[in-house]
Amino acid sequence: MIQNFIGGEHRPALSGRTLDVVEPATGEPYATAPDSDRRDVEAAVASARAAFPDWAARTGDERACVMRRLAELLEARLEDFAHAESKDNGKPVSLARAVDIPRSVQNLQFFAAAATQQASESHALSPNVLGYTLRQPVGVVGCISPWNLPLYLFTW
Numbered sequence: 001m002i003q004n005f006i007g008g009e010h011r012p013a014l015s016g017r018t019l020d021v022v023e024p025a026t027g028e029p030y031a032t033a034p035d036s037d038r039r040d041v042e043a044a045v046a047s048a049r050a051a052f053p054d055w056a057a058r059t060g061d062e063r064a065c066v067m068r069r070l071a072e073l074l075e076a077r078l079e080d081f082a083h084a085e086s087k088d089n090g091k092p093v094s095l096a097r098a099v100d101i102p103r104s105v106q107n108l109q110f111f112a113a114a115a116t117q118q119a120s121e122s123h124a125l126s127p128n129v130l131g132y133t134l135r136q137p138v139g140v141v142g143c144i145s146p147w148n149l150p151l152y153l154f155t156w
Contacts, residue, residue: 024090071108107155
């Protein structure tokens with residue numbers, strides 16, 4: 001059974017309802033997933049907002065380290081994730097192995113590097129005024145990932 005991951009814990013939907021997860025190749029259910037509703041989303045957003053100050057306080061190097069570690073863990077289990085993606089969305093394992101999972105790893109590595117290379121900009125607005133841009137984490141965002149490339153596009 002798949003569960004929501006909120007606040008560092010696996011949780012069923014607050015409604016207690018589930019949905020069958022169907023393998024496209026066979027038309028047969030292979031798992032159940034939480035039939036989440038607004039309350040589950042609100043709990044996830046509240047948890048993310050609570051975690052945000054700690055994440056934002058980390059340096060770019062520290063955030064990069066977390067993303068690189070996630071990329072390493074994903075790459076170490078490439079075969080498992082390729083089979084899971086194939087089963088979930090019906091694409092050949094060979095395609096998930098060659099494209100989806102490696103690209104997900106590359107995406108995480110790209111953003112890890114970007115976190116350490118953020119440049120600021122400055123503009124002389126007048127002889128006594130300098131305007132500058134700071135690039136900082138801005139807050140919680142939501143993501144709806146498509147069925148055909150869920151991990152690949154989620155990591156982007």
